[in-house]
Amino acid sequence: DQAATMAGRTERTLNRWISEDALFADALKASTDASVADASRRLAALLEDAVTALYSLVKKQDTPDHVRLRAADTIISNLVRLREFDELEERIAALEERLNVT
Incomplete structure (x- = not known):
């Protein structure tokens, strides 16, 4: 829904493009995968601080x-x-x- 809004299209149109256009679907998946990988790296960078914070709260x-x-x-x-x-x-x-x- 958010992707459709950002693209200025309806969710139905976006879903149609995904089902009918393999190139579009592949590009969307690649973009989504890259975003998830970036978010994962950023969260992993905070892991040690998060564990330390929880440790401090417990101790x-x-x-x-x-x-x-x-x-x-x-x-x-x-x-x-x-x-x-x-x-x-x-x-x-x-x-x-x-x-x-x-």
Whole structure:
């Protein structure tokens, strides 16, 4: 919807272009992929600071309990998600190896 607005077209027109014009669809995907990659790099650059901030909130005794609890919950939830992601990557790699897919 936002892309259509920025292009000065309706969402329906944009969807039609995507379905009917492979070159347009490929260009849009490349642009979207580049934007996501850029955002990912920028977020990754902030990761250490974010972890340090959460660590500080949990460790400081003068941090209000509800804030410490939220920080601890954020750490635990994200660690669980990260481990699940790592496990899925390992399982996919094992399946690909079994299928001889690279």
